[in-house]
Amino acid sequence: MGLVQLHLPAFQVILPMLAAPLVMLMARSPRAAWATATLVSWLSLAISLMLLVRVQAEGVVTYHMGGWLPPVGIEYRVDSVNILVLLVISFISAVVMPFARQSVASEVREDKHGYFYAAFLLANCGLLGIAITGDAFNIFVFFEIAALASYSLIATGRERQAVMASYQYLMMGTIGTTFLLIGIGFLYIMTGTLNLMDLAARLPEVNDTRTVRAALAFIVVGISLKLALFPLHLWLPNAYAYAPSMVTVFLSATATKVAIYVLMRFIFGVFGHELSFNELEMNLLLMPLAMLGILIPSIVAIFHTNIKRMFAYSSVAQVGYIILGISFASTLGLMASVLHLFNHAITKAALFMALGCIAYRLGGVSLIHMTGAGQRMPWTMTAFVIAGLSLIGVPLTAGFVTKWHLILAALDGGLWPIAVFLLGTSVLALLYVWRVVEVAFFRPPLRRIKVREAPLSLLLPTWFLTLACLYFGIETSLPVGLAERAAEALMGGYP
Amino acid sequence: MEWIGFYNYWVVVVLMMVGFYIVIAQGNLIKKIVGLNIFQTSVFIFFISLAKLDGGTAPIYVEGVSDYSNPLPHVLILTAIVVGVALTAVGLALVVRIQELYGTIEEDEIHAQDEAE
Numbered sequence: 001m002g003l004v005q006l007h008l009p010a011f012q013v014i015l016p017m018l019a020a021p022l023v024m025l026m027a028r029s030p031r032a033a034w035a036t037a038t039l040v041s042w043l044s045l046a047i048s049l050m051l052l053v054r055v056q057a058e059g060v061v062t063y064h065m066g067g068w069l070p071p072v073g074i075e076y077r078v079d080s081v082n083i084l085v086l087l088v089i090s091f092i093s094a095v096v097m098p099f100a101r102q103s104v105a106s107e108v109r110e111d112k113h114g115y116f117y118a119a120f121l122l123a124n125c126g127l128l129g130i131a132i133t134g135d136a137f138n139i140f141v142f143f144e145i146a147a148l149a150s151y152s153l154i155a156t157g158r159e160r161q162a163v164m165a166s167y168q169y170l171m172m173g174t175i176g177t178t179f180l181l182i183g184i185g186f187l188y189i190m191t192g193t194l195n196l197m198d199l200a201a202r203l204p205e206v207n208d209t210r211t212v213r214a215a216l217a218f219i220v221v222g223i224s225l226k227l228a229l230f231p232l233h234l235w236l237p238n239a240y241a242y243a244p245s246m247v248t249v250f251l252s253a254t255a256t257k258v259a260i261y262v263l264m265r266f267i268f269g270v271f272g273h274e275l276s277f278n279e280l281e282m283n284l285l286l287m288p289l290a291m292l293g294i295l296i297p298s299i300v301a302i303f304h305t306n307i308k309r310m311f312a313y314s315s316v317a318q319v320g321y322i323i324l325g326i327s328f329a330s331t332l333g334l335m336a337s338v339l340h341l342f343n344h345a346i347t348k349a350a351l352f353m354a355l356g357c358i359a360y361r362l363g364g365v366s367l368i369h370m371t372g373a374g375q376r377m378p379w380t381m382t383a384f385v386i387a388g389l390s391l392i393g394v395p396l397t398a399g400f401v402t403k404w405h406l407i408l409a410a411l412d413g414g415l416w417p418i419a420v421f422l423l424g425t426s427v428l429a430l431l432y433v434w435r436v437v438e439v440a441f442f443r444p445p446l447r448r449i450k451v452r453e454a455p456l457s458l459l460l461p462t463w464f465l466t467l468a469c470l471y472f473g474i475e476t477s478l479p480v481g482l483a484e485r486a487a488e489a490l491m492g493g494y495p
Numbered sequence: 496m497e498w499i500g501f502y503n504y505w506v507v508v509v510l511m512m513v514g515f516y517i518v519i520a521q522g523n524l525i526k527k528i529v530g531l532n533i534f535q536t537s538v539f540i541f542f543i544s545l546a547k548l549d550g551g552t553a554p555i556y557v558e559g560v561s562d563y564s565n566p567l568p569h570v571l572i573l574t575a576i577v578v579g580v581a582l583t584a585v586g587l588a589l590v591v592r593i594q595e596l597y598g599t600i601e602e603d604e605i606h607a608q609d610e611a612e
Contacts, residue, residue, distance in 0.1 A: 137571055137574075140575075141574060141578065144578045144581075144582070148581055148582065148585055151585055151589070152585065155589060155592065160593075160596035160597065161609060163589055163592045163593050163596060164593060164597075164605060164609075166589055167524065167586070167589045167590070167593065170582070170585065170586050170589065171518060171527060171531065174531055174535070174582055175515075175518065175531075175534070178534060178535055178538055181538055181575065182538055182541070185538070185541055185542050185545065185568075188545070188568070189545050
């Protein structure tokens, strides 16, 4: 095995981390900064794909940082669950970088581009690190790396509200990660280890103690803040609405998804579903919150005129769907959740990219801006409609596949009212997507400005993801196969 | 009086609640960051306290000593302190920008300005 193959898991994280200061030094030349960041994000995707091949051949890829054996040393561990998360992060960042050049040029001051791309790479590094590491404290550190970078990315937004949104995110995000740290401390008291696998092996002995239960509570609440579970989602709408388009695409597709992965890892992998669901009946907490989280933000979304903010609320609702799948505590439910993690990432990224095209040409993303946009920017708006259909869950799109599996999981658990609820809430999504379609296609364009179709460098990534929504709606074997294996691995706890 | 033995942990609880309360109740953005720092510091003390062993000394190998404090939490908290410093720096930088853009760092005045737009 070559040297690169051997150290693949380390390269996955270290490459963007080392490239970040390099990119920052290129602050003088925005184009060089962008080109380097793009190259790194493509290399990251290549590494993820190579890891996928290895995971499919070997089952689990482990890497011991610095040669120290776990549980003493830090272990990087890629299995069928987090390979999917790694792929989502590096795939989205590889697609969003070509999109970024013109979009960022129009939305961020030119002298800041070097810092902007450096922060992007650090966010990328943090998210990949959270997904790949097998060490509880490492998760906390990478959470903070990703969070600090995203705070600065959000604050580069054009409007002044962006800075305030970033500040609010900082407050709530820090409380979330500090709660996670407290939970990890409790686990360390009881077991004397930080390695996730070792924790899973030692926890059953001390499961009955109040300390372990407090740890579970702190960790679940802390991560719920990060993943924007209703009603802890208050930071999300403003952060997504005022961030530059490219940042919204990236964060909406990856940041909350990684936090959801960590939640799954802890409640199924470390604590085990025996403790989380059979003894502590966490489904009684998660299920109502998920349902409220689907219902209320969906209704709120219908009344917003800023389309970016509307889809930010829709993101909160989509997180609700994923948590709902988790709360079924069954292999089918988990599989639907993992699948939705993937499908929602590409759907939302495509939608926010289409909005980025609109912001580029029309200067804003309010309903008024979009009047008649369907005639002026047919390609952008067609991509928007297809991604919107995927969000609603119309057959032949990626969104349908997950809704289908969620409903199957609900019926399998004997929860038919929830299946009905899922169908009903799809109508809410239809309502808010339809509002945009109506304004964009059935009203005459405003005459005051001549607007052309978005440039190719914005359109191509948008359409790439839109076609991915369709492709994964028809040819489902890759994500479904990965999700199935991931769900089985999670239900089995740590192997 | 067993509870006196847990003196450190009582301090942790009190500091944690004080910090958390400031974050929630204060409208001044700088004071919120101060609150956040107190909140984080309480967690640092918590980790350091749990590393202490009764009668243990500093974890340096000495002839004739068998009990040592656990060095790992200290190292973890060293990292967490660095993270905390970085967070404070970013937070304060954001407050400076907010002051430049809004002319105030009181939360309710900022919201009033946003709504007036």
